[in-house]
Amino acid sequence: MGRFLIGCRRVLRPFLFRCALTLAPGGPGTAAMVAYWRQAGLSYIRYSQICANAVRAAMKPQYKAEAEKAAVATIKIVKPKKE
Amino acid sequence: MFSRGAAVLLYQPQWGQVRNMATLKDITRRLKSIKNIQKITKSMKMVAAAKYARAERELKPARVYGVGSLALYEKAEIKVPEDKKKHLIIGVSSDRGLCGAIHTSVAKAIKTEVSTLSDAGKEVMVVGVGDKLRGLLQRTHNKHFLVTFKEVGRKPPSFGDASVIALELLNSGYEFDEGSVIYNRFRSVISYKTDEKPFYSLDTVAGAESISIYDDIDADVLRNYQEFTLANILFYSLKESTTSEQSARMTAMDNASKNASEIIDKLTLTFNRTRQAVITKELIEIISGAAALG
Numbered sequence: 001m002g003r004f005l006i007g008c009r010r011v012l013r014p015f016l017f018r019c020a021l022t023l024a025p026g027g028p029g030t031a032a033m034v035a036y037w038r039q040a041g042l043s044y045i046r047y048s049q050i051c052a053n054a055v056r057a058a059m060k061p062q063y064k065a066e067a068e069k070a071a072v073a074t075i076k077i078v079k080p081k082k083e
Numbered sequence: 084m085f086s087r088g089a090a091v092l093l094y095q096p097q098w099g100q101v102r103n104m105a106t107l108k109d110i111t112r113r114l115k116s117i118k119n120i121q122k123i124t125k126s127m128k129m130v131a132a133a134k135y136a137r138a139e140r141e142l143k144p145a146r147v148y149g150v151g152s153l154a155l156y157e158k159a160e161i162k163v164p165e166d167k168k169k170h171l172i173i174g175v176s177s178d179r180g181l182c183g184a185i186h187t188s189v190a191k192a193i194k195t196e197v198s199t200l201s202d203a204g205k206e207v208m209v210v211g212v213g214d215k216l217r218g219l220l221q222r223t224h225n226k227h228f229l230v231t232f233k234e235v236g237r238k239p240p241s242f243g244d245a246s247v248i249a250l251e252l253l254n255s256g257y258e259f260d261e262g263s264v265i266y267n268r269f270r271s272v273i274s275y276k277t278d279e280k281p282f283y284s285l286d287t288v289a290g291a292e293s294i295s296i297y298d299d300i301d302a303d304v305l306r307n308y309q310e311f312t313l314a315n316i317l318f319y320s321l322k323e324s325t326t327s328e329q330s331a332r333m334t335a336m337d338n339a340s341k342n343a344s345e346i347i348d349k350l351t352l353t354f355n356r357t358r359q360a361v362i363t364k365e366l367i368e369i370i371s372g373a374a375a376l377g
Contacts, residue, residue, distance in 0.1 A: 034303050043253055044307040045246050045314050073243025077251055078217070078231045 107361060110354045114347065121343035127181070128336035135272075135329035138239060142269065142326045149319025152312050153280060161283055161291040163261045170205050171229070171252075171262035172196055174220075175320045176213035177236030182332040185267055185324075186215040188277045192265045193220060196279075197227060208257055212248060212321070229257055240325055245318035253310060260284050266320035267327035273334060275327035282316055285309045 037047045056067045174193045176186050193209060193216070200207045209224060211217045211231040220228070232248060261283055268278040285306055288294065294305075 033301070035307075038303065038306075043250065044310040045249050045253070048311070049243075049246055070241060071243055072238075073241060073247050074234050074238050075212075075232050075240075075244040075247050076234045077247070078214075078233050080225070080228045080230065 105353075105357070107354070107357055110350060110357060114350050114354060117343055117346050117350065121340050121347065124336045124339040124343060128333055128340060131329050131333040131336060134239075135326065135333055138322070138326040138329050139269075141239060142322050145319055145322040149315060149322070152315040152319070155308075155312075156281065156283065159288075159291060159293045159297075161288055161293070163283065163287055164290070167260035167287065168204075168206050169257070169259045169261075170200050170207045171210065171257065171259035172207060173210045173248075173252075173262065173264045173317070173320075174212065174216045175264060175266035175317070175324045176211070176216045177325070177328055178214040178233055179236050180215060181335060182328050183335045185275075185328050185331050186213070186219060189265055189267065190216060190219040192277050192279065194224070196263070196265070197224060208259070210248075210252065212317075229255060235321075236325065236328065240318070240321035242314070242318050245314045245321060248317050249310065249314040252313065258284070260287055264316055264320045266324045269323050269326040269330065272330050275331065280316060280320065282313060283309075 035047075038044075042050075052071065056064060056071060059067055172193055174189045176189045180186070197207050197209065207227055208229040209220065209227045210229050211220065213235045214231070214233045217228070217231045217233075230251060232251075235244070261281065263279050263281045265277065265279050267275045269275050288309060289302065289305055294300065
């Protein structure tokens with residue numbers, strides 16, 4: 001009986017997957033665990049940036065300086081002029 | 084210099100010599116300026132060599148990272164369904180010139196891609212990383228430009244740069260179905276190759292048949308992975324691109340110094356010949372003057 005259920009889940013997984021996809025990230029899906037930061041509106045990149053900053057702030061001083069230097073972003077955005 | 088010489092040649096055709104008695108002062112001036120240029124190109128080569136060494140060192144771990152993150156796309160053999168319309172091309176280059184064919188090769192690849200995709204009826208937008216690409220493509224592809232990034236190439240790229248680009252792309256509101264990154268892949272000190280790596284949108288990956296092989300993937304995980312992969316691909320292409328650029332600049336400045344040395348040798352010979360000719364002329368004047376008197 002247990003094995004039947006497991007097999008059933010494997011067949012059903014793509015369907016569960018598709019169901020989860022159609023839902024907006026705001027609401028919890030049938031099988032999807034939407035992360036708290038995603039619900040708050042952050043993207044994964046922003047989330048990892050915040051985590052990385054927290055880790056850097058917690059480092060020991062001799063490693064902190066190198067980490068800060070390696071993490072600086074110098075790039076600038078240029079929006080094309082609207083004609 | 085040449086134009087002045089040519090103009091004088093026109094007015095006084097009876098002066099037989101080709102360079103028309105470029106005076107010693109002209110040759111000296113030219114020699115001095117070319118020697119300065121040679122010093123500058125030599126020092127630029129040294130700087131590029133130092134930057135190249137550092138870039139290559141940083142490329143090793145970045146390569147592992149980038150290749151690893153692209154492995155999913157390759158292994159899962161994700162194919163875009165033919166009816167998907169929106170395409171995004173990211174060209175990765177830099178702001179600074181004097182590096183050979185780095186910028187033009189990426190721009191050429193972008194141009195061919197845009198034309199093939201437009202002929203196939205797809206909507207294409209271009210993102211330029213580096214000011215040079217904007218300058219090269221602005222005239223012809225202005226309406227295809229989504230956004231450009233500058234201040235690339237001054238400092239070695241970091242993951243922070245890649246994150247900025249990725250965030251801007253995600254927030255731009257342009258819902259692309261498929262995209263590709265065009266960059267210069269570093270092969271060796273003397274060679275690089277313009278390469279193109281694809282990336283897909285969330286819907287395309289989620290809709291691929293082979294995704295169901297993978298265990299424990301749900302929509303949220305896939306979305307996180309997609310965003311992270313975008314930043315990863317950009318980071319990898321930035322690293323490869325800077326290494327290629329520095330090696331190309333080293334080669335270009337080396338060639339420039341060699342050419343300058345050749346010109347200096349030739350000019351020195353001309354200078355000596357002209358100097359001897361001037362001395363001979365003065366001697367002839369003196370002797371013929373003395374002969375005329377006595």
